[in-house]
Amino acid sequence: MAIKLKKSYKFSFRSSLFITLLSSIVMGLTLYAFGIFNPYVILICAIVIYAFSFFILQYRVEKFIYRRVKRIYDDVSLLESTTFQNQPITTDMATLTREIEKFAKDKKVEIETLKVREAYRKEFMGNVSHELKTPLFTVQGYILTLLDGAMENEALRDKYLQRAEKGVERLIYIVKDLDMITKLEVGDLRLDYEDFDIIELIRNVFELFEMKSAKKNITLTFDMEYEKPVYVYADKERIQQVLTNLVVNSIKYGKKGGTTEISIENLIKNKVIVRVTDNGEGIEKQNIPRLFERFFRVDKSGSRKEGGSGLGLSIVKHIIEAHDEKIYVESVYGVGSEFSFTMEKAK
Incomplete structure (x- = not known):
């Protein structure tokens, strides 16, 4: 040249x-x-x-x-x-000086970004280790107890095997969720778009968690009676997973005798917004920006007792963004929370 x-x-x-x-x-x-x-x-x-x-x-x-x-x-x-x-x-010295200054600024930004990523990587690895370690040690403990002689006791054997099975189920749940997030992040998860009735899908999700919500006396309901179907264009299975995770979260952090309410509103000509609102414990302001991070939990001890992988909201965010849509959260501590996301209407 x-x-x-x-x-x-x-x-x-x-x-x-x-x-x-x-x-x-x-x-x-x-x-x-x-x-x-x-x-x-x-x-x-x-x-x-x-x-x-x-x-x-x-x-x-x-x-x-x-x-x-x-x-x-x-x-x-x-x-x-x-x-x-x-x-x-x-x-030309003036041009060279400008280029060097720009180069230095760009490198400074890159270094700061790398530091943030490194801190996030360390935190993520620590969270993965903790989440996998707990069920692994649980399963190992029950199996060792059985091998040490508890297997001869039929009642104790069945009890420990059932608890070990729950630990394995949680491990599988975590691994599946991690696999899904990885695929969503690298764009390997293919979305199967179709037209479907979002009202019917929400009713199905309500039915799935009717017993779970009943244990805490939480009512799953719509904000109004939807007599006509609302058709949207998206991956039905993935949107069901989004609704499932949001409803499970509202039950997990909801108060006894509370309510989880879902509403669908028209935004513009070809968009609707789905709102999932509860009157649970709410989220403190400083925790809201980190809600969609992998393994981030608002209540470290309480949420682990409830189970789950700690990846639910992260998966929700990735699925919605894979649809080129937006997800929002509003919450007042002690009052309740509202998660909402946009969807494209069926043509």
């Missing part, structure tokens, strides 16, 4: 002017001393001296600066800076 030089002549122009003036003065005084002073000779010599000085200085300074600037470009290119690789080498 041809190298394009952006030249600045200020230095050479001024330096040549100083050299010419000094040379002309010395020459004039010398000629005057010998009595052969001739202004025309001095003028011609001054022009020649200026021309030679200018071209020699310009060539030498340009080459001197270029060698050092090129070394800077080469060093920066080793860091795989696409900005510098795509730029022609210039000896």
Whole structure:
């Protein structure tokens, strides 16, 4: 690739002017001393001296600066800076300064981002370890107890095997959820779009958790009587998973005798918004920005007693965003929470 030089002549122009003036003065005084002073000779010599000085200085300074600037470009290119690789080498100091400053700012942002990611990675690995360790140790404990002689007791054997089975189920649940999040993040999970009635789907979810909600005397209901179906265009199975996770969360953190209410509203011509509202314990303001992080739990101890993988809301967010839609959360601590997400209407 041809190298394009952006030249600045200020230095050479001024330096040549100083050299010419000094040379002309010395020459004039010398000629005057010998009595052969001739202004025309001095003028011609001054022009020649200026021309030679200018071209020699310009060539030498340009080459001197270029060698050092090129070394800077080469060093920066080793860091795989696409900005510098795509730029022609210039000896203009102002341009180079701007590019170096921009490069430094970009690298600073990259370093800060890497630090945040590293902190997140450490936290994530710690959470994964903790979530997997608990059921693993539980299963191991029951199996070792059985091997140590408890197997002879039929009642104790059945009890411990059932508890070990629950531990294995939780492990499978966590692994499945992690696998789904990974696929959603890298775009490997294919969405099967279809037209379906969202009202009917919500009723099915209510029926699935009717017994679970009854244990806490929580009412699952619509905000009004929907006499006509509301058709949307999405992956029915994934949207059911979204609703399932949100309803399970509202039951888990809901108060006894409380309510989980779902409403569907028209937004614009081709969009609806689904709201899942409860009057449970609510979420403190500082915890809301982290709600959709993997394994983040508002109540570390209480939520683990309720079970689950700690990945529910993260999965919800990824599924909705995979549909190119938005999810929102509003909550007042001690009053309740509302999760809402948009969907495209069926054509």
